């Protein structure tokens with residue numbers, strides 16, 4: 767089944783999302799960032815939106831949150847190059863403070879406007895299952911608000927039958943007090959490990 771925009775390659779998705787002005791975020795970002803990974807990856811990991819580093823590099827999860835994600839995947843024996851990694855929102859939303867660009871979460875309206883591009887990626891890659899990294903991704907993928915801390919580590923079904931494993935966003939680990947960080951990281955890795963049987 768083709769996706770909502772009849773897109774047949776990621777290169778096309780990049781071109782179309784670069785031009786997208788269906789919400790105000792795109793105008794201020796450097797570029798759109800679309801997903802990366804094998805074309806027929808069995809598992810698709812979905813984050814919130816590109817961060818500062820991703821916006822400049824044009825690749826998803828290459829900054830600090832990406833480093834934590836990579837470390838968790840490595841720890842549980844999932845090779846990052848076997849999974850498809852993307853975001854619910856394709857442009858970086860930020861607030862300028864002096865020269866610094868501070869991440870701002872997308873509104874529900876902005877995430878909803880971007881959803882059809884994410885559905886294009888799902889239609890292209892046809893993963894066996896999805897992983898929602900955080901509440902923005904979970905809401906986009908499941909079409910309803912999801913209490914992530916209550917549902918983490920569980921598989922929830924989409925209307926199309928695709929299963930979504932819910933966990934928190936790796937950047938949440940960066941906000942945990944240092945003394946609790948190892949335990950929080952271990953729990954995040956345990957959540958992700960539920961998806962390993964698909965690989």
Ligand code: URA
Pocket residue numbers: 813814815816817820825826827828829831832853937
């Ligand atoms: N956070 C995300 O949700 N996605 C990225 O690509 C980087 C940081």
